[in-house]
Amino acid sequence: MVGGVIPFARALFRRIVLLVALLATVFVVVDLLPGSTARAVLGRDATPDQIAAKERELGLDRPLPERFWRWISGVLTGDFGDTARGRSINELLAAKFPPTLLLGGLALTVTAVASLLLGAWWAGRHTIAPFTLPARLVPRGLVAVRRSVLRSLQPATTIAAAVPEFVVATLLILVFALVLGWLPAVTLTDRSGFPASPDMLVLPVLALAIPQVGWNTRVVRAALVDAAQAPHVESAVLEGIAPRTVMLRHIMPFALPTIVASFATTVGMVLGGSLVVETIFNYPGLGAVLAGSVADRDVSVVASVVALSGAVIMVMLAVADGIRAWSLRGHG
Structure with missing residues (x-):
């Protein structure tokens, strides 16, 4: 018990330190951006005296380390502070984070689901083909189609993984919104702040997921193929155990740590990509908040978005660590 808790605590501590370092870097980078927060808030016609007074009001006349310490001290008590325009950041995040969480959750x-099904089917060529019928029971035409699809998975997955989300989003809008007219290209919101209809989620979710x-x-x-090389899998096949049972009970548990770790990493990729995708589709989430705060040079808002996203990623990584530890303990 203790032997498992200590590595978990160490990993959690390292991630917290890394997150704090990232937040400090955000403060430095935003501070180095050209422009003035006070001028962005007051407008171009503001006088130097008005700008100086606004900077004192916002605390921008204080040294950067002091400003960072005051902000992160508030975060530790659950208070993210106020935006440069005087709105509570807590209220802003409470209104905008749930739509982003919905989008990211659907994409994840x-x-x-798609990765598990496609990966297991693809791995079936090298293992036991658990999700396909034997070739002798399938018509020749379907066998040919199946082989063609399996061959296409190698280049298709490579291309899909290499193309950025904003390119995928642009192509989806071009094909399904502009050419075919099947789905909306922009997102309209209802009174709750969420998309007004479910079809407005389809293209953003696909842009993130593909x-x-x-x-x-x-x-x-790869994880299933490696796990299938274990001696106990061959023994299970020779004993005549059903292919689906072999996959679920003898292969999948050993491949699970690698798969879960990959999905946990995907959480960060999805959250990061959602900020770009939301801007393209005019989606009512943290993307618009982040874009506006960067334009205002509002470092507190930018850091708050990063902190919230980082906390979600850390939770998912902790869950992945727990699942991986459970899997290795049960099959050590």
Whole structure:
């Protein structure tokens, strides 16, 4: 018990230190950006005296380390402070983070399901083909189609993993919104702040999921192929155990640590990509908040978005660590 808790605590401590260092870097980078927060808030017609007074009001006349310490001290008590325009950052995040969480959660779900199915089917060529019928029971035409699809997975997943989210989003808008007219290219919100209709989620979710499906499918396939080389898998096959049972009970548990670690990493990729995708689709999430705060040079808002996203990623990594430890303990 203790032997498992100590490595977990060390990993958590390292991630917290890394997050704090990242937040400090955000403060430095935003401070180095050209322009003035006070001028962005007051407008171009503000006088030097008005700008100086606003800077004193916002605390911008204090040294950067002091400003960072005051902000992060508030974060530790649950107070992210106020924006440069006087709005509570807590209220802003409470309003904008749930739509981003919905978008990211749907994209992660699509990624996990598609990657597991495609990866297992692809790995079936080298293991036991658990999700396909034997070739002798399938019509020749379907066998040819299956072989063609399997051959295409190698280049298709490589391309999907390499293409950035904003390129995928642009192509999806071009094809499904402008050419075919099947789905909306922009997002309209209702009174709750969420998309007004479910079809407005389809293209943003696909734009986030497609690159991650490409990467994770390859990870799932490699993990299953490696796990299938274990002697106990061959013994299970020789004993006549059903292929699906062999996959779920004898292969998948050993491949699970690698797969879960990949999905946990995907959480960070999805959250990062969502900030770009939200801007393209005019989605009502943290992307618009981040873009506006960068334009205002509002470092507190930028750092708060990074802190919240980092906390979510750390939680998912901790869950992945727990699942990996459980899997290794049960099959050590």
